[in-house]
Amino acid sequence: MKPAALDALDRRLLDLLQQDAGRSLESLAGEVALSAPAVQRRIRRLREGGVITGEVVLVEPAAVGLPMTFVVIVELERERADQIDGFRRKAAAEPLVQQCYYVTGEGDFVLIAQARDMDDFEALTRRLLFDDPNVRRFRTSVVMGKPLRGTAVPAGHAG
Amino acid sequence: MKPAALDALDRRLLDLLQQDAGRSLESLAGEVALSAPAVQRRIRRLREGGVITGEVVLVEPAAVGLPMTFVVIVELERERADQIDGFRRKAAAEPLVQQCYYVTGEGDFVLIAQARDMDDFEALTRRLLFDDPNVRRFRTSVVMGKPLRGTAVPAGHAG
DNA sequence: CGACCGGACGCAGGATTTTTGCGCGTATTG
DNA sequence: CAATACGCGCAAAAATCCTGCGTCCGGTCG
Known part of the structure; x- marks a missing residue:
């Protein structure tokens, strides 16, 4: 739960995940020019840092x-x-x-x-x-x- | 995009997925007393029927x-x-x-x-x-x- | 100026999860 | 009462996720 300064890649990932949280790490990795594990580690940090607070399904x-x-x-x-x-x-x-x-x-x-x-x-x-x-x-x-x-x-x- | 009548299990799944969309099918299956593939098929139907409109990450x-x-x-x-x-x-x-x-x-x-x-x-x-x-x-x-x-x-x- | 240290990366293998095909049982319909 | 349709579980295949490890870069301190 620390501030943890977000860089441009983190922000790109946040925007992408706020549109669609179901995408594979591979697909995200391609979009931001990173490897899948790197993307995963960033997402984990964002969760642990309290930036990402949850993942939910939207219901009509x-x-x-x-x-x-x-x-x-x-x-x-x-x-x-x-x-x-x-x-x-x-x-x-x-x-x-x-x-x-x-x-x-x-x-x-x-x-x-x-x-x-x-x-x-x-x-x-x-x-x-x-x-x-x-x-x-x-x-x-x-x-x-x-x-x-x-x-x-x-x-x-x-x- | 058809009405497709929801039964009690569908509703349980919707409630669970609105709390946490990251859970594994297996875990959901255990909760609703169904097999993982059955859960997956239901979720897919809910998506295709327009009941579930998306899956997103929540950002602080x-x-x-x-x-x-x-x-x-x-x-x-x-x-x-x-x-x-x-x-x-x-x-x-x-x-x-x-x-x-x-x-x-x-x-x-x-x-x-x-x-x-x-x-x-x-x-x-x-x-x-x-x-x-x-x-x-x-x-x-x-x-x-x-x-x-x-x-x-x-x-x-x-x- | 050079060595050390921390942080983040990519790669590759292993573990988990998701997905598909198939056969069965039950309910609905003609 | 037979035929069809629907949904289930099982098991194997496919995809994805996750971890450990070696490397590289940047900052810091001797």
Whole structure:
């Protein structure tokens, strides 16, 4: 978990792996002009250094019966550290909540959530928001169309 | 790209792979009480059916020099379909923009973006927002602390 | 100025994993 | 009740990953 300074090759690898983590070491090696073991060692270092934090499969929400996406802006009654943390924990415990941002300005939290339908979402708001006395108010936006989703950060961008 | 009805095993696999896509087929097979080839065939079907849309590595933004996260709510002047699409395209072309939601209510778009620092973010807002005459106004929220990020959807949740 | 040290590389062999072909059992359909 | 289709497990083949080792480069210290 040390900083470990990334060079241009590391960044290239990060960009490639953020597009497709399934490629073979050989294929990556060819792209960055290195041998397969060298690529593997670099990737391992990036993992151990905490730069790469995981490797996951992307699932189309609609395909598993959760076609609706919501953006919820939540305002809390009091912004005490333990309450902030409490709410964050509760939100994280909800599988339908994909992302949870604690923000300045406009409200206190911004949530991104999935749901099967309106009823499903309403049940979520009840559990997470209505029943929590510390939630002052919240505003829900329904996402239309297929959103641009992603977690990729441009590693080659700067340093 | 057909619906292809998911059974309980498919859903278990999806949940497991959304946590860690790096596991061996053997290990997955043990967990769901199936043989490795059976697991592999299911995963392939899920890919071909469009349920699994990709496999990526997760990168810690701070580690590549992009420690700041922003939530931006954007209002457009006119909500004509081609303008909506135009803005969406412009946003998607910005590597720093991770997510872009077109929503009802509160503004028209919600963006999640990364940046190295305030100047970096300001440059982004200039390119994407100030210079676009179709952007009426926008509100920026800075994300504090480490947000809960993720793209995992609970496959076992419903059907 | 030269020797030492650390770090990263490529190569090659061995271990693991993935992939394919095949035969079997079960469920569905005519 | 027979025929077909689908999915499974097994076992071997193919591909990939992983490790150990020798080498090279760059910085440092005597």
